[in-house]
Amino acid sequence: MKLKLRIWRQSSADAKGRMVSYELDDVSEDASFLEMLDVLNERLIAEGDDPVAFDHDCREGICGACSLVIDGQPHGPQAATTTCQLHMRKFKDGDSIDIEPWRAGAFPVIKDLVVDRSAFDRIIQAGGYISAPTGTAPDAHAVPIPKQDADAAFSAAACIGCGACVAACPNGSGMLFMGAKVAHLGLTPQGQPERATRVLGMVAAHDEAGFGGCTNTGECAAACPKEIGLDVIGRLNADFRKAAIRAA
Structure with missing residues (x-):
């Protein structure tokens, strides 16, 4: 498989970035997307060039480290899939x-x-x-919880904290x-004592970090590799309203 890659290159946080083009030949359709980037980096290193820096760790869709926007889509074109679990068979030759x-x-x-x-x-x-x-840890069944x-x-x-929701949101929201x-945490008995202070503190930290507000576009849920639904935002808003009223 022959591919043309246009990759964002930026040498540092303060440097001006740009898209740089590369061509790869003989890419295996069984390779993962990150393995394809590994092949590119091996070539760049052999040529004396700076390899492309990208986050990765477990490469099993668990850790949340991988974080690429591929053709405008966080994690790429395959739904419910992290970048590391995306394989080149999803793309075509050329x-x-x-x-x-x-x-x-x-x-x-x-x-x-x-x-x-x-953040x-x-x-x-x-x-x-x-x-x-x-x-000593209590027995697993010591605290009954409705199924x-x-x-x-x-x-x-199941949230792995990858940040695809933020990248997909037009407002850059982390809701x-x-x-x-x-x-x-709020659905379990163990999370009840700090339920109010938790939501107030987390929302304050969210806003202080510069995340945008939620306008219910739903792009976050569509991009989430673990298919977490918008209902969690509803729970968050409900908890926040109750906590804010009690704290007033």
Whole structure:
């Protein structure tokens, strides 16, 4: 498979970036998208050029590290799939592929395709946790939870924090990410003591980081590789209204 790649190159956070064209021959359709970039980087290194910087870690669709906008779509053309799980069989011989980093004010570019997603860390630090006494772990069935709540919490907890929702949102909002964290903790008994302070703290951190507001376009849910739905944003808004009224 022969491909033409147009890749965003930016040497540093302060440098001016641009799209640079590369051509690759003999790309295996069984290769993953990141493996295809590995092949390109091996060639660039052999030629004495700077390899393309991009985030990756587990390459199993779990860690949330990979973060590429491929032909204008976060994670590429295959639904419910992270970049690392996208394979070249989704493309055709002779295709021209544009590859860019996440585009959002809260995710500044560090180099090439790598962006700074530490804003997500600050949101989690503001409330994405529960406080529990240390000691022996209780039995798994010690705290009964209705199956409907357990299933909903599990679905929300599938969020890998990749940031595709932010990259897809025309407002650069992180509400789907934040909603998933608030929902999966707020649906369980263990998350109840800090439910109000959690949502207030996380929303404040979200806004302070420069994320935009949610206008319910739904692009975030469409881009989410774990298919997290907009209902978590509804839960977030409901919790926030209740907490804000009580805090007033």
